[in-house]
Structures are given as C-alpha cells and as structure tokens.
Amino acid sequence: MQRIPKEKAVLAMSPANAPVLRVKSDSAVVFETCDCFSNKIQSEDQLFGSVGWDSINPATGPLYVEGAEPNDILKVEILDIAIADKGVMTTAPNFGVLGDLFQEEVTKIVPIKNDQAIFNDRIRIPIKPMIGVLGVAPAEGEILTGTPGEHGANMDCKRLVKGSTIYLPVKVKGALLSMGDLHAVQADGEIVICAVEIPGEVTVKITVVKNKSLPLPMLVEGDDVMTIASAESLDEAATIATKNMHLFLMNELKMDKHEAGMLLSLIGELKICQVVDPLKTARMEFPRWVLEKYNYSMV
Ligand code: CA
Numbered sequence: 599m600q601r602i603p604k605e606k607a608v609l610a611m612s613p614a615n616a617p618v619l620r621v622k623s624d625s626a627v628v629f630e631t632c633d634c635f636s637n638k639i640q641s642e643d644q645l646f647g648s649v650g651w652d653s654i655n656p657a658t659g660p661l662y663v664e665g666a667e668p669n670d671i672l673k674v675e676i677l678d679i680a681i682a683d684k685g686v687m688t689t690a691p692n693f694g695v696l697g698d699l700f701q702e703e704v705t706k707i708v709p710i711k712n713d714q715a716i717f718n719d720r721i722r723i724p725i726k727p728m729i730g731v732l733g734v735a736p737a738e739g740e741i742l743t744g745t746p747g748e749h750g751a752n753m754d755c756k757r758l759v760k761g762s763t764i765y766l767p768v769k770v771k772g773a774l775l776s777m778g779d780l781h782a783v784q785a786d787g788e789i790v791i792c793a794v795e796i797p798g799e800v801t802v803k804i805t806v807v808k809n810k811s812l813p814l815p816m817l818v819e820g821d822d823v824m825t826i827a828s829a830e831s832l833d834e835a836a837t838i839a840t841k842n843m844h845l846f847l848m849n850e851l852k853m854d855k856h857e858a859g860m861l862l863s864l865i866g867e868l869k870i871c872q873v874v875d876p877l878k879t880a881r882m883e884f885p886r887w888v889l890e891k892y893n894y895s896m897v
Pocket residue numbers: 730731752754779
C-alpha cells in the first residue's frame with residue numbers, strides 16, 4: 599500500500615500545493631500524521647507558546663486522485679486509525695471557551711494504555727481515535743488547515759473515526775486531499791481548543807463519485823448519516839447543517855418539505871462538533887434505518 603510520510607505536510611489547503619503522491623480512484627493510501635503541534639511538545643515543561651504558528655495543524659498531503667474533477671464527490675472511507683502511545687493537551691490564556699479564566703499555559707501529557715487515555719490517577723477514559731483535520735483544496739486561494747469549511751479540514755467531528763465514510767466536494771482537479779490532527783478522544787465542543795492530540799497513521803480508501811450532487815460535507819458512521827456545516831456562529835452552522843439534511847431528504851428520498859421538516863424535529867439530532875476553531879461546526883445526525891425504508895443507499 600502506498601504511504602505518505604508525515605514530513606510531507608501542508609499548513610493550508612490550496613490548489614497551489616504540489617501533490618506528494620498520485621493515485622487512481624479506488625486506491626487505499628496510508629497517511630502518517632504528526633500531532634497538531636508538529637510533535638514539538640514531548641514533556642509537560644514545553645508549553646503551547648513555544649510551538650509557533652508555523653507548526654500548528656500540519657495536514658499530511660496533498661494526495662492527487664486521478665480522474666477527480668470539479669463538481670465530483672470525493673468519497674473517503676476511513677479503514678483504520680492507529681495512534682501513538684502518548685498524547686498531549688494544552689491550555690492557554692484566551693484560547694477556547696474557558697480562555698478568560700486561564701492566566702498561564704499548562705501542558706498535560708496523556709499516556710495511552712490498554713485503549714484508555716490515562717487522564718490522571720483517578721480517571722481513565724476509553725479512547726475513540728478520530729481525525730480532526732481532513733479536507734480538500736478550495737477552488738482558489740488558500741485556507742489554513744485550522745479553519746473548517748465546505749471543503750472539510752478542521753471539522754473536529756468526533757464521529758470521523760475508523761469505519762466511517764466522509765464525502766467532500768471536489769473543487770480542483772485531483773481533489774488534493776490532506777489530513778492530520780488526530781485525537782485519541784474528544785468530546786463534542788472541544789472546550790479548551792484541543793483534545794488528546796496525538797501522532798498516528800490513517801488508512802483510507804478513496805473513490806471518485808461522478809454525476810452526483812449531495813449537500814456536503816456528509817459523513818456516515820455507525821447507525822447515522824450526517825450533514826456537517828461550519829460558520830462564523832454556532833447558530834448559523836446549526837442552521838446550515840439542518841437545511842442540508844432537509845435538502846438531502848427532499849432530493850434523495852423525495853420527501854415533501856413539510857414531512858421532511860417534521861421528521862427532523864422527531865429523529866434528527868442536532869449536535870455540536872466544535873465551538874473553538876475560527877469557524878464553528880455543527881452536525882445533523884439522521885438515522886440510516888429511514889434510508890433503508892426508502893430503499894436508498896449512499897453512493
Ligand atoms: Ca482541530
């Protein structure tokens with residue numbers, strides 16, 4: 599299987615980034631990833647401020663997918679996520695929801711043992727490795743890897759895990775897929791602007807989908823299909839995620855708009871992904887059993 603080493607990474611998603619590997623549709627590729635601090639924090643005496651913005655949120659890639667053209671969909675199946683045996687967390691003044699309460703920077707090293715994050719002497723948390731940043735190049739300009747959007751990137755969605763499938767819009771030839779920012783575990787919200795940040799490697803299968811239109815990004819994981827949206831405010835992100843799922847129900851399941859709206863009010867779960875990045879991210883979770891009732895399969 600082809601691999602992209604962690605040293606081949608970008609700090610912005612851009613059509614100007616030179617591809618580091620080219621593959622055909624239906625290929626499997628391994629992305630080795632640094633943590634969001636470029637692996638520069640190894641002990642608790644190293645603080646966030648020592649890292650430097652030119653090392654924050656490296657995303658391994660970009661990968662050029664042959665045959666991917668603007669308006670296609672890039673389907674990325676997460677076949678596996680392997681993580682290191684130690685992660686790191688940081689807090690810093692004015693960062694995250696509680697930033698006004700922090701007067702100094704603090705670093706915590708979080709060992710991973712037996713699929714648990716050792717938070718402190720009393721607390722062990724079951725890990726659920728996920729991908730914080732996974733995105734394609736925008737049509738023009740560059741977007742820092744730390745900013746989420748329609749092109750994916752720093753969505754910090756805790757359901758982007760092994761076994762999930764993420765659908766992104768292709769904006770440029772080759773799509774230019776990059777990813778990084780793995781978390782051993784993260785809760786919805788990501789309150790202090792980091793989770794258990796950890797290096798690792800992600801194995802994905804990539805497929806180009808032609809002649810299909812979906813309200814993207816979309817994610818399928820476990821029993822749910824999801825629309826994900828990012829915006830200046832959480833309110834706005836929540837509205838877009840909801841309207842995108844509503845559109846999906848109307849366009850794909852051919853539901854009446856009132857019927858679809860009522861159904862979302864009953865079984866559409868509106869959730870927060872994160873509230874700490876330059877844009878906030880929300881998702882609408884909808885149960886897949888309804889798709890089965892309509893004999894609908896995702897592409
Ligand atoms: Ca992140």
